[in-house]
Amino acid sequence: xxxxxxxxxxxxxxxxxxxxxxxxxxxxxxxxxxxxxxxxxxxxxxxxxxxxxxxxxxxxxxxxxxxxxxxxxxxxxxxxxxxxxxxxxxxxxxxxxxxxxxxxxxxxxxxxxxxxxxxxxxxxxxxxxxxxxxxxxxxxxxxxxxxx
Amino acid sequence: xxxxxxxxxxxxxxxxxxxxxxxxxxxxxxxxxxxxxxxxxxxxxxxxxxxxxxxxxxxxxxxxxxxxxxxxxxxxxxxxxxxxxxxxxxxxxxxxxxxxxxxxxxxxxxxxxxxxxxxxxxxxxxxxxxxxxxxxxxxxxxxxxxxx
DNA sequence: CCGATTACTTGACATCCTCAATCATCGAGG
DNA sequence: CCTCGATGATTGAGGATGTCAAGTAATCGG
Numbered sequence: 001x002x003x004x005x006x007x008x009x010x011x012x013x014x015x016x017x018x019x020x021x022x023x024x025x026x027x028x029x030x031x032x033x034x035x036x037x038x039x040x041x042x043x044x045x046x047x048x049x050x051x052x053x054x055x056x057x058x059x060x061x062x063x064x065x066x067x068x069x070x071x072x073x074x075x076x077x078x079x080x081x082x083x084x085x086x087x088x089x090x091x092x093x094x095x096x097x098x099x100x101x102x103x104x105x106x107x108x109x110x111x112x113x114x115x116x117x118x119x120x121x122x123x124x125x126x127x128x129x130x131x132x133x134x135x136x137x138x139x140x141x142x143x144x145x146x147x148x
Numbered sequence: 149x150x151x152x153x154x155x156x157x158x159x160x161x162x163x164x165x166x167x168x169x170x171x172x173x174x175x176x177x178x179x180x181x182x183x184x185x186x187x188x189x190x191x192x193x194x195x196x197x198x199x200x201x202x203x204x205x206x207x208x209x210x211x212x213x214x215x216x217x218x219x220x221x222x223x224x225x226x227x228x229x230x231x232x233x234x235x236x237x238x239x240x241x242x243x244x245x246x247x248x249x250x251x252x253x254x255x256x257x258x259x260x261x262x263x264x265x266x267x268x269x270x271x272x273x274x275x276x277x278x279x280x281x282x283x284x285x286x287x288x289x290x291x292x293x294x295x296x
Numbered sequence: 297c298c299g300a301t302t303a304c305t306t307g308a309c310a311t312c313c314t315c316a317a318t319c320a321t322c323g324a325g326g
Numbered sequence: 327c328c329t330c331g332a333t334g335a336t337t338g339a340g341g342a343t344g345t346c347a348a349g350t351a352a353t354c355g356g
Contacts, residue, residue: 011276012283014265020286021271025173027290030214042313042342059303066178071344073305078342095303095352117162122289123169128159130285135160137282138168141270142175190311190344207334219313221336226311243321243334 031119035112048075049084049109055100057090084108179267183260196223197232197257203248205238232256 012020029043036046044065051064058076062069076099079085084105090096101109117123126134177191184194192213199212206224210217224247227233232253238244249257265271274282 012279014271014279015261017271017279017283017286018261018265018268020283020290021172021176023292024169024286024290025176028169028173029177033214044343057303066174066181067343068345069304070306070346074343093303093353097304113163113166117166120166120289122291123162123165126285126289130288131160131162131165133281134285134289135165135168137274137278137285138165138172140278141268141274141282142168142172143270144171192312205334215312216314217335218315218337222312241322241334245335 027120028116031116032112035115035119038115039108039111041108045075045079046108046112048072048079049101049105050112052085052099052101052105052109055088055098057096057098059096061099079105175268176264179264180260183263183267186263187256187259189256193223193227194256194260196220196227197249197253198260200233200247200249200253200257203236203246205244205246206235207244209247227253 032046033043036043039046041049048061048065051061058072059069061076062072065072076085076087080087083102085099085101087097087099090098123131180194181191184191187194189197196209196213199209206220207217209224210220213220224233224235228235231250233247233249235245235247238246271279
């Protein structure tokens, strides 16, 4: 708040930042789990569905989820049994099965997105400049394709 | 980068922010899982251990982890079998069992913290002013005691 | 055509997680 | 003191998640 002194704040170390980041991540995933649970889905099922904004092969899902490919088989099995997504053979490579959302699945994803945004009111309280700043800092600290 | 126009950036909507936040959270938890896995621990086991900076009853752990109390029984069972923590009866209330880290457990927690910080290099690349800014924005968007 | 690699599946097995039920203990009211 | 309701922890059943090893099918490079 003091704009005259050169040291406006004690300068947070990486440890404190990590703790805040952990808190933010926990809030996000907790909200996600609650919202997904409201539709009879687990957190990981909701996450898988929300990755399918465009169709992709099982292998890509496994990498994005950071888990074994055999695990994705079971996840997709259960979601396919509920009619939220389906497998489609890839004509270019018959080993590959492309996974895509059904209309029901799209509805579920839209509902999840909407409810999560509503469940994290802190993000909406930020002003335009603050959102720009946060977006830019997050993009810098977690560049796409890094650590993932 | 253009400081003359009033609209310096397109102003990121809450949806984009959410996506970036999801990415940041995923990076954090992926790093956490990798680091914990390096010590033969699962993500949730590492999380439980890192909550024990001071001893607390099983019930408190269940609430912090956001899971059923019966689940904590199993988690603590396995970690106790490895000698990373132990149960201690509470003399004031004999229903309560206080959980605390063993020296080995403290070593494990310190190692996890150190490796996670090292595994998220993006945070260290930020300058002092940027860290202050990020810390303040995160603190505003995810106030303590909210959503958790 | 052959061998190596890749995509997906299967089966075995450990862990995570919730629910319902149980036991022991605490606290308040008779 | 003694019962009654509430609370902390555990147990057992059952489903979901996750890894690993093995197997099948298809692609790719020689």
